[in-house]
Amino acid sequence: xxxxxxxxxxxxxxxxxxxxxxxxxxxxxxxxxxxxxxxxxxxxxxxxxxxxxxxxxxxxxxxxxxxxxxxxxxxxxxxxxxxxxxxxxxxxxxxxxxxxxxxxxxxxxxxxxxxxxxxxxxxxxxxxxxxxxxxxxxxxxxxxxxxxxxxxxxxxxxxxxxxxxxxxxxxxxxxxxxxxxxxxxxxxxxxxxxxxxxxxxxxxxxxxxxxxxxxxxxxxxxxxxxxxxxxxxxxxxxxxxxxxxxxxxxxxxxxxxxxxxxxxxxxxxxxxxxxxxxxxxxxxxxxxxxxxxxxxxxxxxxxxxxxxxxxxxxxxxxxxxxxxxxxxxxxxxxxxxxxxxxxxxxxxxxxx
Amino acid sequence: xxxxxxxxxxxxxxxxxxxxxxxxxxxxxxxxxxxxxxxxxxxxxxxxxxxxxxxxxxxxxxxxxxxxxxxxxxxxxxxxxxxxxxxxxxxxxxxxxxxxxxxxxxxxxxxxxxxxxxxxxxxxxxxxxxxxxxxxxxxxxxxxxxxxxxxxxxxxxxxxxxxxxxxxxxxxxxxxxxxxxxxxxxxxxxxxxxxxxxxxxxxxxxxxxxxxxxxxxxxxxxxxxxxxxxxxxxxxxxxxxxxxxxxxxxxxxxxxxxxxxxxxxxxxxxxxxxxxxxxxxxxxxxxxxxxxxxxxxxxxxxxxxxxxxxxxxxxxxxxx
Ligand SMILES: Cc1ncc(C[n+]2csc(CCOP(=O)(O)OP(=O)(O)O)c2C)c(N)n1
Numbered sequence: 179x180x181x182x183x184x185x186x187x188x189x190x191x192x193x194x195x196x197x198x199x200x201x202x203x204x205x206x207x208x209x210x211x212x213x214x215x216x217x218x219x220x221x222x223x224x225x226x227x228x229x230x231x232x233x234x235x236x237x238x239x240x241x242x243x244x245x246x247x248x249x250x251x252x253x254x255x256x257x258x259x260x261x262x263x264x265x266x267x268x269x270x271x272x273x274x275x276x277x278x279x280x281x282x283x284x285x286x287x288x289x290x291x292x293x294x295x296x297x298x299x300x301x302x303x304x305x306x307x308x309x310x311x312x313x314x315x316x317x318x319x320x321x322x323x324x325x326x327x328x329x330x331x332x333x334x335x336x337x338x339x340x341x342x343x344x345x346x347x348x349x350x351x352x353x354x355x356x357x358x359x360x361x362x363x364x365x366x367x368x369x370x371x372x373x374x375x376x377x378x379x380x381x382x383x384x385x386x387x388x389x390x391x392x393x394x395x396x397x398x399x400x401x402x403x404x405x406x407x408x409x410x411x412x413x414x415x416x417x418x419x420x421x422x423x424x425x426x427x428x429x430x431x432x433x434x435x436x437x438x439x440x441x442x443x444x445x446x447x448x449x450x451x452x453x454x455x456x457x458x459x460x461x462x463x464x465x466x467x468x469x470x471x472x473x474x475x476x477x478x479x480x481x482x483x484x485x486x487x488x489x490x491x492x493x494x495x496x497x498x499x500x501x502x503x504x505x506x507x508x509x510x511x512x513x514x515x516x517x518x519x520x521x522x523x524x525x526x527x528x529x530x
Numbered sequence: 531x532x533x534x535x536x537x538x539x540x541x542x543x544x545x546x547x548x549x550x551x552x553x554x555x556x557x558x559x560x561x562x563x564x565x566x567x568x569x570x571x572x573x574x575x576x577x578x579x580x581x582x583x584x585x586x587x588x589x590x591x592x593x594x595x596x597x598x599x600x601x602x603x604x605x606x607x608x609x610x611x612x613x614x615x616x617x618x619x620x621x622x623x624x625x626x627x628x629x630x631x632x633x634x635x636x637x638x639x640x641x642x643x644x645x646x647x648x649x650x651x652x653x654x655x656x657x658x659x660x661x662x663x664x665x666x667x668x669x670x671x672x673x674x675x676x677x678x679x680x681x682x683x684x685x686x687x688x689x690x691x692x693x694x695x696x697x698x699x700x701x702x703x704x705x706x707x708x709x710x711x712x713x714x715x716x717x718x719x720x721x722x723x724x725x726x727x728x729x730x731x732x733x734x735x736x737x738x739x740x741x742x743x744x745x746x747x748x749x750x751x752x753x754x755x756x757x758x759x760x761x762x763x764x765x766x767x768x769x770x771x772x773x774x775x776x777x778x779x780x781x782x783x784x785x786x787x788x789x790x791x792x793x794x795x796x797x798x799x800x801x802x803x804x805x806x807x808x809x810x811x812x813x814x815x816x817x818x819x820x821x822x823x824x825x826x827x828x829x830x831x832x833x834x835x836x837x838x839x840x841x842x843x844x845x846x847x848x849x850x
Binding site: 270347373376514525 | 659
């Protein structure tokens with residue numbers, strides 16, 4: 179009996195913008211000038227939010243904070259493709275996702291300020307609370323997708339996680355379930371190269387994370403995560419496929435964490451400075467600015483105007499956040515159960 | 531003798547054990563180059579190399595599961611779980627395998643591993659970074675659960691844990707990591723597992739407290755004739771020390787930062803009720819957190835038992 183080849187596979191990488199901002203016209207998603215400018219504003223808003231959050235942390239006005247610097251395109255580009263009826267299961271480093279979806283900005287500050295009332299998603303928005311436990315939310319996405327199918331709703335589910343999360347059992351269980359049941363889930367991995375101090379090489383021996391989908395029977399694609407148009411295009415296609423019954427997709431956004439892991443981390447202990455410098459060239463904002471300029475949609479004045487507008491929006495959110503009175507002890511009990519047990523009622527009375 | 535904090539004392543215990551015994555290996559997330567997120571393993575990677583201080587993928591079940599295999603093979607793994615709140619994925623490995631390997635194999639295989647993890651609230655960190663779910667683990671037959679109170683005892687208890695023939699869960703109260711400095715001998719010593727210590731002698735009431743509640747309890751009992759017991763090992767629990775104290779005081783207050791219902795205080799109360807019933811003069815009182823998930827920074831002070839609550843419990847039991 180001769181040996182035979184049962185399977186071979188290829189993994190594609192999608193990149194639309196080159197570092198100079200030139201686009202491959204065949205791959206350009208059809209977005210209007212207004213939509214492109216909206217994307218730009220959201221990138222600027224995310225960066226502005228991030229810088230302010232870091233400053234507030236340093237001043238002791240919020241707690242530990244995980245910066246999204248460098249990952250704006252992966253978040254904004256993918257979130258821009260979502261429909262309002264889609265369901266979203268984020269991890270903890272997706273402020274660009276929240277901002278793109280229109281999550282109240284002051285609530286993001288509130289959450290990172292140590293007040294969980296910030297995690298109450300406004301009614302009508304289908305965004306799950308932040309999952310601090312890495313990767314444990316992936317099966318939830320599969321479950322919501324299964325429920326949508328049972329209900330006959332033509333929606334898709336997106337879930338976000340990092341490269342570190344791909345090592346967790348829940349990653350494999352979530353992807354396997356979604357594959358086996360052909361569920362409408364888009365798994366969006368922000369491969370920012372590091373899980374705190376552990377580099378991708380130490381996380382997996384696989385040369386791409388996208389290929390992990392192959393083992394679960396669906397497709398995976400790597401996109402240049404610093405190219406907002408590539409991320410948008412890949413996500414939109416995956417979401418459409420999911421809504422049309424075509425099953426799940428894994429999208430690996432190849433990007434880089436420019437900042438420390440969190441404000442409690444010191445990346446200089448484990449990461450060479452020239453690595454960061456090399457990625458600076460690939461700044462997602464710069465690249466998109468160059469593209470927009472070529473389209474006649476961007477100049478310095480416009481950039482300044484957008485930065486001013488974003489700063490104003492963030493200022494207002496910080497004001498609103500800081501004007502909220504701190505929660506009272508009684509409020510600790512408000513959401514623990516639909517109805518307080520007699521024991522909890524007496525505990526509440528004792529503390530309030 | 532150097533004055534060390536608990537992070538340095540635990541680091542020293544690990545360093546000495548690794549130097550002495552090449553079976554001792556460390557594994558976990560960020561324990562290598564980064565030296566652990568609290569720097570507990572700082573410098574060990576440089577000293578002992580990547581084969582003995584192993585940065586693992588981000589996978590708690592794999593960390594504990596692999597440690598079980600390593601232990602059965604003859605090594606002495608010390609697995610670090612970055613925060614107790616992230617051990618839950620490894621709960622399966624711990625309960626299904628670690629604590630039963632000896633029984634299941636009728637003694638042919640054993641599982642001498644130590645799992646170290648930061649534990650407890652009060653550092654104003656994100657969700658799941660402040661858990662105190664020790665009772666979940668104390669319920670597992672075959673698992674030794676240790677909560678060191680400070681640098682000196684941490685070093686001695688960890689050294690004992692590293693020689694223990696069965697699995698040990700070593701819960702390091704995060705709030706105490708850098709709070710207390712003590713003289714810590716550089717030579718090797720052990721503090722025996724399974725034995726409580728009387729931190730402060732007294733005659734009117736026995737107070738049992740551990741972890742970050744111990745210091746708060748010691749402050750709260752100023753002015754009371756209270757005997758304060760620190761179990762150090764929660765499971766197996768040293769009832770003899772408790773009962774001897776109750777014979778003297780006849781009153782018992784238990785303080786813990788975990789939620790009240792089903793907390794380890796309930797077990798201590800049950801021991802006292804069963805074995806010291808006729809010595810007791812008043813009700814056994816527990817001072818604990820409410821039955822809620824640990825809230826974020828803005829509310830955590832309301833959640834943790836406060837000194838006034840401890841004193842109120844003392845006043846109440848002293849009325850009898
Ligand atoms: C289950 C679990 N283990 C450990 C941690 C501590 N921790 C927080 S973030 C992190 C690294 C996560 O890396 P990755 O998934 O790549 O996401 P990134 O932080 O790079 O965005 C670790 C180890 C956690 N939050 N959850």
